[in-house]
Amino acid sequence: MTKILDGKVLAEKIKLELKAKTLELKKNKNITPGLALLLVGDNPASQVYVNMKAKTCENLGYFSIIKKLPKETQEYEVLNLINQWNNAENIHGILVQLPLPKHINEQKVIESILPKKDVDGFHPINVGKMLIGIPCLLPCTPAGIMELFKYYNVELNGKHAVVLGRSNIVGKPIAALMLQKNKYANATVTICHSNTKNLKEFTLEADILVVAMGNPEFIKSDMVKDGSVIIDVGTNRIDDPKLEKGYRLCGDVDYNDVFDKVSMITPSPGGVGPMTIAMLMNNTYKAAIGQYE
Amino acid sequence: MTKILDGKVLAEKIKLELKAKTLELKKNKNITPGLALLLVGDNPASQVYVNMKAKTCENLGYFSIIKKLPKETQEYEVLNLINQWNNAENIHGILVQLPLPKHINEQKVIESILPKKDVDGFHPINVGKMLIGIPCLLPCTPAGIMELFKYYNVELNGKHAVVLGRSNIVGKPIAALMLQKNKYANATVTICHSNTKNLKEFTLEADILVVAMGNPEFIKSDMVKDGSVIIDVGTNRIDDPKLEKGYRLCGDVDYNDVFDKVSMITPSPGGVGPMTIAMLMNNTYKAAIGQYE
Numbered sequence: 001m002t003k004i005l006d007g008k009v010l011a012e013k014i015k016l017e018l019k020a021k022t023l024e025l026k027k028n029k030n031i032t033p034g035l036a037l038l039l040v041g042d043n044p045a046s047q048v049y050v051n052m053k054a055k056t057c058e059n060l061g062y063f064s065i066i067k068k069l070p071k072e073t074q075e076y077e078v079l080n081l082i083n084q085w086n087n088a089e090n091i092h093g094i095l096v097q098l099p100l101p102k103h104i105n106e107q108k109v110i111e112s113i114l115p116k117k118d119v120d121g122f123h124p125i126n127v128g129k130m131l132i133g134i135p136c137l138l139p140c141t142p143a144g145i146m147e148l149f150k151y152y153n154v155e156l157n158g159k160h161a162v163v164l165g166r167s168n169i170v171g172k173p174i175a176a177l178m179l180q181k182n183k184y185a186n187a188t189v190t191i192c193h194s195n196t197k198n199l200k201e202f203t204l205e206a207d208i209l210v211v212a213m214g215n216p217e218f219i220k221s222d223m224v225k226d227g228s229v230i231i232d233v234g235t236n237r238i239d240d241p242k243l244e245k246g247y248r249l250c251g252d253v254d255y256n257d258v259f260d261k262v263s264m265i266t267p268s269p270g271g272v273g274p275m276t277i278a279m280l281m282n283n284t285y286k287a288a289i290g291q292y293e
Numbered sequence: 294m295t296k297i298l299d300g301k302v303l304a305e306k307i308k309l310e311l312k313a314k315t316l317e318l319k320k321n322k323n324i325t326p327g328l329a330l331l332l333v334g335d336n337p338a339s340q341v342y343v344n345m346k347a348k349t350c351e352n353l354g355y356f357s358i359i360k361k362l363p364k365e366t367q368e369y370e371v372l373n374l375i376n377q378w379n380n381a382e383n384i385h386g387i388l389v390q391l392p393l394p395k396h397i398n399e400q401k402v403i404e405s406i407l408p409k410k411d412v413d414g415f416h417p418i419n420v421g422k423m424l425i426g427i428p429c430l431l432p433c434t435p436a437g438i439m440e441l442f443k444y445y446n447v448e449l450n451g452k453h454a455v456v457l458g459r460s461n462i463v464g465k466p467i468a469a470l471m472l473q474k475n476k477y478a479n480a481t482v483t484i485c486h487s488n489t490k491n492l493k494e495f496t497l498e499a500d501i502l503v504v505a506m507g508n509p510e511f512i513k514s515d516m517v518k519d520g521s522v523i524i525d526v527g528t529n530r531i532d533d534p535k536l537e538k539g540y541r542l543c544g545d546v547d548y549n550d551v552f553d554k555v556s557m558i559t560p561s562p563g564g565v566g567p568m569t570i571a572m573l574m575n576n577t578y579k580a581a582i583g584q585y586e
Contacts, residue, residue: 107427124425128417131424131469132461134400158490166472168425176424179459179484188495190483191472197451202481 002259003152005231005266007144010151011274015060018281022061025289033288034063035093035119035280036085040078040104041071046097053095056277062284063090075104079112086114093119093284116290119283122168131176135292137283142174144275145210145231150184154208154229154264161187162202164219164252165212170233174210199223217254221261230258230265233272295552296445298524298559300437303444304567308353311574315354318582326581327356328386328412328573329378333371333397334364339390346388349570355577356383368397372405379407386412386577409583412576415461424469428585430576435467437568438503438524443477447501447522447557454480455495457512457545458505463526467503492516510547514554523551523558526565 025031035057039050050066057064067081078100085091094117100106110118115125121139129136138146149156161178165171171191178187192202203209203223211219212233224230234252251268259265266272286292318324328350332343343359350357360374371393378384387410393399403411408418414432422429431439442449454471458464464484471480485495496502496516504512505526517523527545544561552558559565579585 107425124421124427125418126421127424128419128421131420131465132400132417134417158488166474172424172469172472175484176465179465179486181459181486181488186488188483188485188489190481191468192481193472193474195451195474195479196481 002262003264005148005152005154005229005264005271007148007266007271007274010148011144011278013151014147014278015056015281018278018285019060021285025285026061031288032061032063032090033057033092033284034065034088034090035095035284036088036091037064037066038069038078038081038094038096039066040069040073040097041101043099046099050097053277053280056281057284060281062281065091071101073101073104075108078104078109082109082112086112086117091117092288093117093280095120095280117287119280119287121173121283127168127173130173133180133182137286137292138177138279139169139173140276140279140283141170141233141272142177143279143282144272145174145233146177146184147275147279148231148266148272152264156185156187156208157183159187159207160190160205161208161210162190162192162206163210163212164192164199164203165210165214165233166191166193167212170212171210174212178208178210211252213252215252216250217252217257219253219258221254221257224258224261226261227263228261230262231272232266232268235268235273295555296557298441298445298447298522298557298564300441300559300564300567303441304437304571306444307440307568307571308349308574311571311578312353314578318578319354324581325354325356325383326350326385326577327358327381327383328388328577329381329384330357330359331362331371331374331387331389332359333362333366333390334394336392339392343390346570346573349574350577353574355574358384364394366394366397368401371397371402375402375405379405379410384410385581386410386573388413388573410580412573412580414466414576420461420466423466426473426475430580430585431470431572432462432466433569433572433576434463434526434565435470436572436575437565438467438526439470439477440568440572441524441559441565445557449478449480449501450476452480452500453483453498454501454503455483455485455499456503456505457485457492457496458503458507458526459484459486460505463505464503467505471501471503504545506545508545509543510545510550512546512551514547514550517551517554519554520556521554523555524565525559525561528561528566 054064110122121137126136163175175191179189208229210231216236232251232253240248347357408416414430419429456468472482501522503524509529525544525546533541
């Protein structure tokens, strides 16, 4: 029987816990977790994401503000705004929705965020601490995957985990987290990417396969090991004229094709995606209390 | 014919180039690269290392100072000294010889060094930049291995590189460097460690095998792939009553046993070791000119 690693259910559970802890925090310490969201330009997907994040804050009893700036905004204006938020006591987390317009240096903006308010976990100092193994604000998607492992008792210790993709947002950090010497990790880790030869030889060896390629339904049943655990990070939109809206969402894994062969799998949508936003809320809470364990 | 990746030769070449560039730097910009070395306690090996580093500075025309403090030194005294060096214009690199006595928080001391003077590349912000792929001061041993690859034209692109060991000083950073999307790296990377099961299955798949285990002559010919490239980071002392001094130095790889099977190999000693100190000198030079490319 294949087990579905349901990210929606776990994300709801985490958010309810955060909501309860936030009530306590307000009552006992008069602290309300605050998240500042910056959107530059009018990318429709980015607008949806930012609004969803603010809405989730509202549901959890967090304070949030959205600042929307036109796409012509200059880099120094963004840096000035972040500097204000860095100094604002009611703001514990700062999130700059990426991508930024091309004339703005994204890395410079990320590095301008105070590390303790970097709820996306993209600041080099947080990335470094993560690789070293020091408690810090972790990037949300990989942190969400680790929570799925914990909740569904996926044993990583001594297993071979294969990551497909080496992005700074998913591939590199999830590899770093699974590699650490602690009871929730401790896997042997292989990182594959666009330049990997004979990809199938690697995927077939994976006890745990984390797929973050951005390639719709690329992973088929002949590429996965019997009884393996599949984490599908991809969310792709593909044309489907049979549907009224003309498309459907799917992951990087051909879910139906691999389903019977594997022991556990995340659906996409409904797996890693909901966990990402729950982890953003978790990071904002951690930033508010100043503890990252 | 097995090719020996001679670290002594390459380290000498790099040091001569640095010596020449330092003459230029003094003449043209009146800058002398300066390295401050801190030794706390009386660990004999640490004393040898620190003295060797200072001696190399002298040979290259760098300025250097060694501060030796007793093992009872308090953490705040170390932090005060580093703060002085952080502010000293003639000091471009700061190196704290590890390990520190147990009552001093090593990570706190590392993080107190200005990232631009962190010539060991251990500060989390440099570790993070390394993983992200931003130019920065790189940890010396992994940087030295990458230089060996470049100099001896070891192609990593699309190859399977297997790292044995996940230390913050060698295993994790060399994996991060070999993984990056650039023309000197771009390998598929697997990281094995003390909890890896069936280690031999991984080593046999390695086109490039980087061994940093601290386990004398552990890797035998039946564990390596025909024609592979072997980087032996280990330096171990083992008893040898036949020798006058009573011991000999060896790597983690059984050099004579694997020699005929592999295409290239670093000796140990004489491979990675000399490169480490050359890279420390390179980092100090980079810190002096403020460019990390």
